[in-house]
Amino acid sequence: MENKLKLCIALDNPDKETNLKLAKELREYANDLWLKVGFRSYIRDGNDFIKNLKELGYNIFLDLKLYDIPNTMADASEEIAKLSVDMFNVHASAGKKAMQEVIKRLQNLKKRPLVLAVTALTSFDDEEFKKIYGKNINEKAKEFAKDAYESGLDGVVCSVFESKDIKKITNENFITLTPGIRPFGEENGDQKRVADIKMAKSNLVNFIVVGRPIYKSKNPKEIVEKILKEI
Numbered sequence: 001m002e003n004k005l006k007l008c009i010a011l012d013n014p015d016k017e018t019n020l021k022l023a024k025e026l027r028e029y030a031n032d033l034w035l036k037v038g039f040r041s042y043i044r045d046g047n048d049f050i051k052n053l054k055e056l057g058y059n060i061f062l063d064l065k066l067y068d069i070p071n072t073m074a075d076a077s078e079e080i081a082k083l084s085v086d087m088f089n090v091h092a093s094a095g096k097k098a099m100q101e102v103i104k105r106l107q108n109l110k111k112r113p114l115v116l117a118v119t120a121l122t123s124f125d126d127e128e129f130k131k132i133y134g135k136n137i138n139e140k141a142k143e144f145a146k147d148a149y150e151s152g153l154d155g156v157v158c159s160v161f162e163s164k165d166i167k168k169i170t171n172e173n174f175i176t177l178t179p180g181i182r183p184f185g186e187e188n189g190d191q192k193r194v195a196d197i198k199m200a201k202s203n204l205v206n207f208i209v210v211g212r213p214i215y216k217s218k219n220p221k222e223i224v225e226k227i228l229k230e231i
Helices: 016-025 028-033 039-055 070-081 094-104 126-133 137-150 161-171 195-200 218-230
Strands: 004-011 033-038 059-066 087-091 112-116 155-157 176-178 205-210
Touching: 004 070, 004 218, 016 205, 016 218, 028 218, 033 039, 059 070, 070 087, 070 094, 087 094, 087 176, 094 112, 094 218, 112 137, 112 161, 112 176, 126 137, 137 155, 137 161, 161 176, 161 195, 195 218
Parallel strands: 004 033, 004 205, 033 059, 059 087, 087 112, 112 155, 155 176, 176 205
Antiparallel strands: none
């Protein structure tokens, strides 16, 4: 995995047509972009939507954050791989056994998708996170990342603030994908731990996820061009 920073756009519009319109509008940048399909879009628009986006030439990150018993997660991962998505994620808190089972199930495929583990959702603040996981975000995110690395996963979803430390305790090629990016000082919305592109670069992030600043813009193309220029 090359270390060049990549832009991943969250397709979080309220309907399929608006998401597809955005994807078509940005098609000339398809080689430089990834598109993130989350719960809402996938539940509403299904596998056909993934197929539509792949036909436009995009790399797809399916953001479903699998969390279940090991065998069920492995079964689901196998089905996800059949969709020809390029990357998907699981919850690190499902445990090492579950993550290992997922990779074991996918390892014999000719081309398997990248698998990332979610460490701590960027909507958490430290106090709320500690109530659930018993440790502060920075400490536990690193533990989860080490578990994911030792389980054979390709990387983690984390905030910008943990990225550099995670690479130190794993490997410089271990992928970090960071949501909560506000490229030009936009409002935080429901994200607590946000950062800009400069911070992402200095913390050796591989993928930045940008949603609202692009899809809510009157000129998404202009915003994407600005971001691509900066990264």
